[in-house]
Amino acid sequence: MATLYATPANDEPAWWFVVSADHIFLTHDGEVPFGQLNQLAFPDLAQYQVIEIGEIRERTCYLVMADYMDEQFKGGDFAPLRQLLRPDDMEIFEMAGRARQFSDFLNTHRFCGRCGTRMQSVEWELAMHCHQCQHRCYPRVSPCIIVAITKGEQLLLAQGKRHKAGLYSILAGFVEAGENLEQALKREVYEEAGIRVKNIQYHMSQPWSFPHSLMMGFTAEWDSGNLHIDPHELVTGDWFPINDLPQIPPQGTIARTLIDIAIKR
Template structure:
């Protein structure tokens, strides 16, 4: 049994019961595929991804669902499989032409890269590393309200790694830029792929060293210290941000 991860306008196509369609169930959709490929390069007969025409009408029994919230229907394992499939689809979609000479690219399965038909330049899947960090001070956690967050939602601070920067340097810079807090004792927590659209999130825990909060209003509208019992609404589920917050609560709550 193999699954088909089909995407249309950034959304994942699921069956009405929330299940991912199997290969035998998508015959009506195949004629509308723009591109397709393997989810696992080592398994050519396994799961597949496909990009659907933007205007194609879905047959009865299928729905287009937001990828970020689909984990409640498909479960954590399939949520990340969807993310992997989307990453490959989106990468090929955005690399149809060579950035060096402008000629057409084709997928080279041997290299696992998009290859220019004219000059031979290779373009491999793009992965954007980003840090996300739980900063602690005297039993409290530093949380910020992002400029695009719903009202009342907070999260740990995060940001993309810049060229020439170590992960630890990125943690220190991002925290300072968003809050004017200096940190120390930066320790690795865990990592996860986060395909929105192509990130690799690297989680850390750090301690406050110095500074008073002064939010950078271009990225966060508010930054505060919260005790475990004071933590406001945050994005729950499979995200590493939730894992960092819940780990903090567990370590600082007395039962």
């Protein structure tokens, strides 16, 4: 549970997740700052909102909500969160994602969505409360399905419009109101690829802070239909031999894990 209005001591060794919009402050070595405040080239944090968001290796993690590309933080630069996506240290990436989601929530819930009154943060939990109409909001989590689909010795891969050039991944989509995960999976696959699937099997989940998704990972097998890629969602897609895949997501992502599971079955 996060603690609002944290007041870290100057000599407390801690992890410092300084978030500005969708970027995070990293040292010149590309790391999340760790150490005592009096040893870091940070401004006076009394001017900032500081939130205790958890622990890593028995050391407290703090979110510091910075201004846009705040130049008062020295010794590094603000960088995209994906730079912390490292298979050998996912704990740091996951905590950074938590920090980014909390920051996004607080920045986008300053006013009540019901009556428009300025909201106040709740001291004992991460929530925003409207004292005018008693509406209370919590950080949003958007459930998504992601699925690796095989057809014999082939794997379905597609290139999304937001993927970097040449990168292919598996199909994914948001769960809609009133759907269970299996229904969402079947709908998304049919909408994006025009096929039906069978033998759906759940494997794992992963929080994905772009901006606030929870990815639920599955494998499935082709059942029927000819491939028809939705041009509104995807650039291209096809069946690829499992021993001759194009560029795919890196280790540490749920997409890559599901691909590895699918091609070993």
